Amino acid sequence: MKQETLVILGTAHGANVAGKRSPDGRLREYRYSREICREIKRALDSRGVQCVIDVEDDNEPSLRWRVRRVNAIVRASGRRCVYVSVHVNAAGSGGVWRTASGFGVYVSPNGSADSRRLASLMGIIAVERRLTGNRAVPSCRYHVLNLAVCRDTVCPAVLTENFFQDNRADVDWLLSPEGRAAIVSLHVDSLMLYLTELRGGSTTVSGK
Numbered sequence: 001m002k003q004e005t006l007v008i009l010g011t012a013h014g015a016n017v018a019g020k021r022s023p024d025g026r027l028r029e030y031r032y033s034r035e036i037c038r039e040i041k042r043a044l045d046s047r048g049v050q051c052v053i054d055v056e057d058d059n060e061p062s063l064r065w066r067v068r069r070v071n072a073i074v075r076a077s078g079r080r081c082v083y084v085s086v087h088v089n090a091a092g093s094g095g096v097w098r099t100a101s102g103f104g105v106y107v108s109p110n111g112s113a114d115s116r117r118l119a120s121l122m123g124i125i126a127v128e129r130r131l132t133g134n135r136a137v138p139s140c141r142y143h144v145l146n147l148a149v150c151r152d153t154v155c156p157a158v159l160t161e162n163f164f165q166d167n168r169a170d171v172d173w174l175l176s177p178e179g180r181a182a183i184v185s186l187h188v189d190s191l192m193l194y195l196t197e198l199r200g201g202s203t204t205v206s207g208k
């Protein structure tokens, strides 16, 4: 019998990283990401999906440290894993409100077919649910960007940018019960579809 896939949720940054907040300070990316990861985990747990969070406390000594930690989880598990790093986007720095809005999902240039499949499922659902704001959505429904947590982790990996912390309407929505629920269910529903496809046995057991 095939072992079930382990979902590894990645929190964003640490409390020590400068910026990474809304101009009015209501939303801190590290904190919001940790809250959302806990809610996603709760929802996956209730559906019988094994799930861990890579960094639950408020610190992230370095990105390289986080990647090592994720890879240690993958190797210790001895099973197929998938990594989802949960972030909130920013259109600029300097603590001013800007206009970019909406959800986007990323894979690294070395992303496998599995990474790209999960990203496209997330992108397709985001478009269906009108969550992409004023962002241009590529025809494949995901973006390709050289991100360390996707590039250097040893399992399929995607990174989600959940709306913009420097867009006032996005922040209002992200902090609302409806916004939180929509972000959580976008992740949970995409992952459930992805895992169902894997159970169909059409993809490889391991690798990037």
Ligand SMILES: [Zn+2]
Pocket: 012, 013, 029, 087, 088, 089
């Ligand atoms: Zn981030």
